[in-house]
Amino acid sequence: MNPYVEVIMRSIIAFTSLFVAARILGKQTVSRMTIFDFIAVVTLGSVTANLAFAMEIETRFIFIVFTIFVFLIYLSAFISLKSEKARKLVAGDPTVVIENGKILEHNMKKMRYTLDYLNQQLRQKDIFSIDEVQYALVENNGLLSVKKKEQHLNVTRKDLNIYKSEIKLPVELIMDGEILKDNLTENNISLVWLHEELKLRKLTVGEVVYALLTSSNKLYIDTHDDDLQFPLDVE
Known part of the structure; x- marks a missing residue:
């Protein structure tokens, strides 16, 4: 048999064998992975290991096998995407x-x-x-x-008729002594307001390492001088 044809046939047989083995062994064997994740990890890992250590096998044959497996995995995923029947055959049902x-x-x-x-x-x-x-x-x-x-079931706020307005994401205002003006503009935060808040705390922008407007509309500020008597990060 032509060696290239033999390599192709052996690759397809190996791929199919892994698929059947994964099916037989059950879902717990491939926990946290789909069957094709499992096959991809095992086969591609084995092929690349052979590429590194199997000196008796010609490099071109190993690359052919690697290409075939990548193609088969991609083809299976593509067919599953297009066909519900194929998807059930490949992945199965819960x-x-x-x-x-x-x-x-x-x-x-x-x-x-x-x-x-x-x-x-x-x-x-x-x-x-x-x-x-x-x-x-x-x-x-x-x-x-x-x-x-x-x-x-755990009791939820809805069960207790406790409702809260939608929580917004925190907004970074100052980082490394630089005002993040884009963040202010995007969130309709006044630059004047920020300067007034710093003034109330007797701070300048340059003294601030990080400033954040929290989800609860509180201003968090960290300065260069943390005023810690025994800082834990001293080396």
């Missing part, structure tokens, strides 16, 4: 493991997902008792999504 407070053992067995691992993932969400859970499903990246029962 798997329900708790429904209406009942553990679905059959679904867990199909993906080799144990009760110990379920409890571990629930504890990571600050849930220490399964009876608090209404629904739980394992996402395509192996992470657990949970909906608590109504009686175990």
